[in-house]
Amino acid sequence: AQSVTQPDIHITVSEGASLELRCNYSYGATPYLFWYVQSPGQGLQLLLKYFSGDTLVQGIKGFEAEFKRSQSSFNLRKPSVHWSDAAEYFCAVGYTGGFKTIFGAGTRLFVKA
Amino acid sequence: NAGVTQTPKFQVLKTGQSMTLQCAQDMNHEYMSWYRQDPGMGLRLIHYSVGAGITDQGEVPNGYNVSRSTTEDFPLRLLSAAPSQTSVYFCASSYPDAAGTGELFFGEGSRLTVL
Numbered sequence: 001a002q003s004v005t006q007p008d009i010h011i012t013v014s015e016g017a018s019l020e021l022r023c024n025y026s027y028g029a030t031p032y033l034f035w036y037v038q039s040p041g042q043g044l045q046l047l048l049k050y051f052s053g054d055t056l057v058q059g060i061k062g063f064e065a066e067f068k069r070s071q072s073s074f075n076l077r078k079p080s081v082h083w084s085d086a087a088e089y090f091c092a093v094g095y096t097g098g099f100k101t102i103f104g105a106g107t108r109l110f111v112k113a
Numbered sequence: 114n115a116g117v118t119q120t121p122k123f124q125v126l127k128t129g130q131s132m133t134l135q136c137a138q139d140m141n142h143e144y145m146s147w148y149r150q151d152p153g154m155g156l157r158l159i160h161y162s163v164g165a166g167i168t169d170q171g172e173v174p175n176g177y178n179v180s181r182s183t184t185e186d187f188p189l190r191l192l193s194a195a196p197s198q199t200s201v202y203f204c205a206s207s208y209p210d211a212a213g214t215g216e217l218f219f220g221e222g223s224r225l226t227v228l
Contacts, residue, residue: 009153032215043203043219044156090155096209099144099163101217102172105155 002027002093004104012110013081021076021107023091033074034092034101035065044090050074061085086111115139119204119220126194126227134189134223136204144207144215145187146171147179149200150222156203162187194227201225 003026013019025031032051036044048059055067065076074091088108094101120135138145143164148156148171158171162181176198178190187206191198202223207215 006155034216036217043221044217046216049216094215096215099146099161099207099215100158100169100171101146101207102158103148103156105153 002031002102004091004093004102006089006091006104006107008107009105010108010110012112014112015083016080019076019078019081019085019109021089021091021109023074023076023104024072025074025091025093026072027093031093032095032101033065033067034094035059035063035074035076036090036092036103037061038088038090038106040087047076047089081109081111083111083113085109117204117206117218117220119202119223122221122223124223124225126191126225128195128227130194132191132194132225134191134202134204134225136187136189136220137185138187138204138206138218139185140206140208140218141184142206142208142218143184145181146205146207146217147177147187147189148203148205149173149198150203151200159189159202191225194225196227199225199227 005024034049035047038044050057088106090106091104117138146161147159157173160179162168204220205217207217
């Protein structure tokens with residue numbers, strides 16, 4: 001069965017510092033991988049997605065993620081964090097078209113001035 | 114553009130009561146899903162549908178029923194509410210894009226409290 005692990009429940013970074021959020025997945029075939037962001041009281045918004053091709057994927061708001069098949073990882077990065085990036089971030093794995101998408105437990109990002 | 118619409122936004126039930134959470138999308142998406150979100154557990158898939166008349170169970174289906182009679186609607190029924198079903202529920206829809214991947218479009222959520 002597919003599963004997603006986000007080992008960090010919460011992370012605090014200083015504004016302007018770099019960010020890396022970790023994600024490991026378990027999936028029997030080539031996965032469709034996603035990162036979503038949820039601001040307080042809001043629904044989820046897609047940051048980026050990956051299925052094939054270049055293993056470094058660019059998303060919205062300056063985020064990128066790198067797929068590493070050998071490590072079953074899909075870590076999210078941002079070179080310089082802004083206070084508005086404070087939110088909860090979810091890694092997810094799914095089938096074609098996005099159905100049966102399974103989410104990790106999420107990592108809450110705090111940004112300090 | 115309405116997107117994915119969920120009703121009600123808030124609901125309080127007593128243990129044993131039944132109710133239906135409504136979900137409608139106007140994007141002609143094939144796939145629809147229901148998730149529940151609980152602190153520290155992320156979003157867990159309850160049921161999903163890959164088209165009208167086709168539904169299947171997700172990770173946590175017990176206590177919930179769904180049906181998909183039209184492409185647009187995907188209601189979630191709680192047959193006999195329990196306090197463990199207190200949660201925030203999200204409906205989502207998606208479709209396979211040209212690359213085969215699919216972005217989930219979420220509703221605003223329905224906060225359910227079971228006393």
